[in-house]
Amino acid sequence: RYSVSKLEKYQRCPQQYYYKYVLKVKEIYTGDKSFEMRSIGTVFHEVLEKYYRFYKEDNIKKIDTRNNIELSNIEEAFLLDRFKEGFLNLGYSIMDAKVKNYIYVYEKLAKDLIEKDILYLSLYNRKFYPEEFEKKSEIILDAFKSDKSIKLHGFIDRIDMDNSGNKILVDYKLGKSSGKSLGDFEKDKTLQFPIYSFVKNVVGCKYMTMRGSNISEFFIMDDFASKYSNAKSVLDLEARRNFEKLTKEKVFTIVKDIEDAKFNIGTEIKDDCKICDYRKICEYRRGGAIWI
Numbered sequence: 001r002y003s004v005s006k007l008e009k010y011q012r013c014p015q016q017y018y019y020k021y022v023l024k025v026k027e028i029y030t031g032d033k034s035f036e037m038r039s040i041g042t043v044f045h046e047v048l049e050k051y052y053r054f055y056k057e058d059n060i061k062k063i064d065t066r067n068n069i070e071l072s073n074i075e076e077a078f079l080l081d082r083f084k085e086g087f088l089n090l091g092y093s094i095m096d097a098k099v100k101n102y103i104y105v106y107e108k109l110a111k112d113l114i115e116k117d118i119l120y121l122s123l124y125n126r127k128f129y130p131e132e133f134e135k136k137s138e139i140i141l142d143a144f145k146s147d148k149s150i151k152l153h154g155f156i157d158r159i160d161m162d163n164s165g166n167k168i169l170v171d172y173k174l175g176k177s178s179g180k181s182l183g184d185f186e187k188d189k190t191l192q193f194p195i196y197s198f199v200k201n202v203v204g205c206k207y208m209t210m211r212g213s214n215i216s217e218f219f220i221m222d223d224f225a226s227k228y229s230n231a232k233s234v235l236d237l238e239a240r241r242n243f244e245k246l247t248k249e250k251v252f253t254i255v256k257d258i259e260d261a262k263f264n265i266g267t268e269i270k271d272d273c274k275i276c277d278y279r280k281i282c283e284y285r286r287g288g289a290i291w292i
Contacts, residue, residue, distance in 0.1 A: 004154035007254050008191045012272065018263035019278040040102060041174045043086030044210055045157065047110060048172055050082050051075075052130045052158065059118055060129050066122045071111050080107045112213040120215050121160065123226045128160040128168050135159050139198045141248050150255055152195055166224065168204040169196050179207035179216045182233060182243070191254075193218045194247040219243070 010017040019025045052059065055075065062069050071079075083103045084094050092099045121128055139152045158170035171192065173179055180190040193205040197219070204220035217233040225234045235243060266273075266282070273279050 001151045001153065002255065004152055004192055004195050007152070007195070007251060010254055010258055011188055011191055011250075012269075013267035013276070014257070014263045014265045015282055016267070016276060016278060017258070019281070022263065025278065025281070039087070039090050039092070040106065042090065043083060044106065044110070044174055045172050046086050047079060047082040048114075048208075049133045049157070051079060051110075051114065053133055054078065056130065062118050063122045063127055063129060066119070069115055069118050069122075071115060076107070076111055079110050083107050083110075106210065109210050109213060113208055113210060113215075116213055116215055117208060120226075120228070123228060124162075124224065125226065126162045126164075126166070126224060128162050128166075130158055130170075131161040132159040133157070137196065137199055139195060141195075141198065141251055143248065143252055148252075150251060152251075154192075154196070156196055156199075165201050166203045167199065167201050168206060168220075168224075169193065169199070169202060171205070171207050173207050173209045174211065176209060176212045176214065179209050179214070180218060181216075182219055185243075186246075188250070191247070191250065194243070195251065197247070198244070 006017070006021060009020065055078075061067075080103065083106060087094055087099055087103065094100065094103065121130075135156045135158075137154060137156055140149050141152065142149045156169050157172045160168040160170060180193070184190050185194055196202070197205060203224045205218040206220075207214075207216050207218065209216070217229055219233050219235050220229050221240065222234050222236050267276075273282070276282065
């Protein structure tokens with residue numbers, strides 16, 4: 001039984017997986033900035049979850065009518081209070097100048113992102129509404145040519161649904177370049193949405209990115225695409241079947257590599273090393289290799 005995040009961790013850097021999940025080395029934050037980014041990401045997720053839960057019915061009306069999409073002063077105050085609450089819960093002083101600036105900046109970014117999201121939802125041919133939040137999911141993938149199966153689990157930030165039960169999965173991201181594409185999947189840079197797409201009735205997956213207030217579809221089935229959907233993210237049934245086949249192949253390969261203890265490989269993305277919690281002790285960075 002594997003978590004989706006563990007498989008993505010291995011895909012990104014087997015060495016990092018080894019330190020975190022095999023040796024169980026406690027994460028060594030690489031500086032204040034590393035810790036701050038994690039804190040902001042945590043608060044950002046919590047604020048969006050609380051907003052969409054609290055204003056669920058109001059947002060349904062906005063999506064249906066495409067009226068009053070701009071957040072009210074009361075809604076903005078709600079966001080501001082949730083950001084203050086979030087940073088306080090993490091032990092920060094909201095009187096600190098840096099924290100005050102974070103709260104002000106990210107409240108504005110959250111406002112812009114939510115308004116864009118509500119507008120985006122209103123443009124689908126079939127209306128989708130935010131319905132489930134921090135949803136725990138389990139997926140069982142069966143191999144094509146054997147009786148072997150793999151059970152996977154994880155949490156989905158949000159699930160949008162139409163009146164027929166079709167689902168679009170949503171993942172919240174902090175950084176501008178955090179969202180992935182089908183091209184990234186083919187280059188072994190993501191597994192999250194490919195795995196979650198096996199959840200029943202999923203017709204699409206999208207990212208909501210705080211910085212830049214950006215919304216991007218990882219994929220959307222052609223029957224559900226809007227006129228604003230990127231053509232590169234639209235799949236027909238045949239393309240979806242090929243996508244699912246490739247996902248299974250990648251997952252089963254990774255699981256076998258983990259079981260065979262293949263941890264002596266580091267990330268191919270050099271910038272990842274700069275923010276890795278284990279970069280100060282990593283043998284791969286120093287030109288060595290770990291063999292089990």
